[in-house]
Amino acid sequence: MREVVEICVTRDCEGPPIAREIWFIVTRFMQQKHETGTTMSLRCGLLAALMLLTSGASALDNGLALTPPMGWLTWERFRCITDCEAYPDECISENLIRRTADLMVSEGYLEAGYEYLGIDDCWLEKKRGPDNRLVPDKKRFPNGMKAIADYIHARNLKFGLYEDFGNYTCAGYPGVLGYEQLDVTTFAEWEVDYIKLDGCNVDRYRMDEGYPDVGKMLNATGRPILYSCSWPAYQEDHMLRSHQRDAGFLLKDSISDSVREGRWRGSGSSELLFTGQNTTAKAITSLLYSPNYKSIAKHCNMWRNWNDIEDSWSSLLGVMDWFGNNQERIATFAGPGHWNDPDMLLIGNYGLTVDQAKVQMAVWAILAAPLLISADLATMRPEFKEILLNHRVIAINQDRLGKQGLRVFQKKDAGERKGLEVWTRELSDGSYAVAFVSRRDDGAGYAAKFTFEEMQLPSDDYLVEDLFDEVPERKLNSDDEFPVRINPSGVKFYKFYKLKQNDNKSPPQADIVD
Ligand code: GLA
Numbered sequence: 001m002r003e004v005v006e007i008c009v010t011r012d013c014e015g016p017p018i019a020r021e022i023w024f025i026v027t028r029f030m031q032q033k034h035e036t037g038t039t040m041s042l043r044c045g046l047l048a049a050l051m052l053l054t055s056g057a058s059a060l061d062n063g064l065a066l067t068p069p070m071g072w073l074t075w076e077r078f079r080c081i082t083d084c085e086a087y088p089d090e091c092i093s094e095n096l097i098r099r100t101a102d103l104m105v106s107e108g109y110l111e112a113g114y115e116y117l118g119i120d121d122c123w124l125e126k127k128r129g130p131d132n133r134l135v136p137d138k139k140r141f142p143n144g145m146k147a148i149a150d151y152i153h154a155r156n157l158k159f160g161l162y163e164d165f166g167n168y169t170c171a172g173y174p175g176v177l178g179y180e181q182l183d184v185t186t187f188a189e190w191e192v193d194y195i196k197l198d199g200c201n202v203d204r205y206r207m208d209e210g211y212p213d214v215g216k217m218l219n220a221t222g223r224p225i226l227y228s229c230s231w232p233a234y235q236e237d238h239m240l241r242s243h244q245r246d247a248g249f250l251l252k253d254s255i256s257d258s259v260r261e262g263r264w265r266g267s268g269s270s271e272l273l274f275t276g277q278n279t280t281a282k283a284i285t286s287l288l289y290s291p292n293y294k295s296i297a298k299h300c301n302m303w304r305n306w307n308d309i310e311d312s313w314s315s316l317l318g319v320m321d322w323f324g325n326n327q328e329r330i331a332t333f334a335g336p337g338h339w340n341d342p343d344m345l346l347i348g349n350y351g352l353t354v355d356q357a358k359v360q361m362a363v364w365a366i367l368a369a370p371l372l373i374s375a376d377l378a379t380m381r382p383e384f385k386e387i388l389l390n391h392r393v394i395a396i397n398q399d400r401l402g403k404q405g406l407r408v409f410q411k412k413d414a415g416e417r418k419g420l421e422v423w424t425r426e427l428s429d430g431s432y433a434v435a436f437v438s439r440r441d442d443g444a445g446y447a448a449k450f451t452f453e454e455m456q457l458p459s460d461d462y463l464v465e466d467l468f469d470e471v472p473e474r475k476l477n478s479d480d481e482f483p484v485r486i487n488p489s490g491v492k493f494y495k496f497y498k499l500k501q502n503d504n505k506s507p508p509q510a511d512i513v514d
């Protein structure tokens with residue numbers, strides 16, 4: 001009973017704890033109430049559950065992000081470079097933003113759909129002003145943020161800005177905690193169109209209330225401000241690690257025999273897969289270990305789920321693996337108005353080959369992921385630019401049905417087709433996008449065949465279009481297998497049109513997560 005009382009006492013039953021904790025409290029109470037006869041924990045648990053149900057009743061209602069947001073963001077490429085004398089073309093500054101704004105227009109990025117131009121961390125002075133307002137770095141942004149907004153808006157782009165829900169940003173600049181209303185008002189005055197609210201330097205369990213609160217403040221400004229949350233990214237890993245022990249306890253002592261016979265398989269700190277067949281156990285595992293995605297999707301237009309992407313093929317694969325391994329838990333929360341975010345595009349930088357860049361573009365299209373370039377547009381090589389501007393692939397990403405696609409085939413162990421994956425997304429016009437990814441490194445293109453079942457396509461007759469325009473259009477009959485040949489660490493990305501299909505032309509609408 002001690003742990004139950006502690007949870008209630010330490011939180012004083014004042015705020016709505018996260019669902020995991022309520023579930024934990026109630027389970028433990030039911031398990032032990034006969035031994036202790038204590039009613040305090042029940043009161044606390046029920047009160048907390050009631051508060052959770054009644055809190056955050058109003059959803060984010062800004063009409064934005066009906067398709068995944070597209071734009072450009074400083075962080076992955078330009079990090080926290082603040083020394084403009086040493087790195088005049090790379091430091092986070094008015095100069096970089098103006099130059100990028102001009103290039104987004106002149107080089108066709110805006111026309112292709114990339115409309116948000118965002119400044120990530122490191123734009124601030126280290127201290128707030130005398131009126132407690134946030135102050136942009138005086139040397140690097142000498143004209144302030146409203147001037148930046150004006151420059152961006154004059155080019156029909158939209159202005160994105162980074163802040164952090166905690167006391168400090170991840171790079172140590174002032175965060176919004178304690179100044180939420182003042183800062184939201186300031187953002188609206190500066191005519192910001194997009195806020196990325198990071199989650200460093202704050203208790204993760206404050207996020208379940210704090211992020212929705214800031215969302216409501218953004219709504220109340222009357223200015224449509226896209227709200228990008230980092231809330232789940234900070235909860236995912238932490239929840240897994242800190243509750244493995246509790247989960248073991250619960251499974252051993254509280255749940256049915258069949259669950260008890262299941263086995264846990266941990267791989268690193270990032271994955272904990274239940275290998276038993278029992279669906280109740282799987283549901284319980286999800287509840288225990290998952291951030292509250294229902295609430296996140298209700299209050300945010302997009303949200304980072306996982307770790308930062310870095311400039312390498314291995315980092316890209318790590319992010320893809322996380323999204324594939326967790327798709328059952330997260331994919332259904334994506335849709336018009338609210339999207340899972342696997343992080344920025346690496347394309348155009350140092351770490352990916354042209355083939356690997358195509359992999360990221362294809363998989364991000366399947367995932368209905370926000371497309372945020374983070375590269376120097378002034379030095380972008382044409383072969384990377386072509387990938388970023390590929391209108392067919394962008395159209396897949398922006399499909400108005402907004403249904404996140406899934407990794408439907410994966411061969412990890414030795415033998416034929418080892419290292420191949422298939423990712424499939426259903427589209428609004430009844431067609432499908434299918435990405436065949438190879439993680440192999442054995443020199444030549446690898447030829448393989450896939451059944452309809454493996455691609456998770458309804459068995460039908462299709463016309464198949466190569467979205468990267470590498471092989472001519474072809475037909476696939478319902479009784480055939482589909483042959484592909486994929487470059488090492490590369491992708492083949494196709495659209496499968498049913499030969500007889502209905503065209504659905506209704507416009508997209510934000511779907512309400514209730
Ligand atoms: C975190 C975020 C990154 C970036 C940095 C800035 O690591 O996940 O995307 O915003 O902070 O400090």
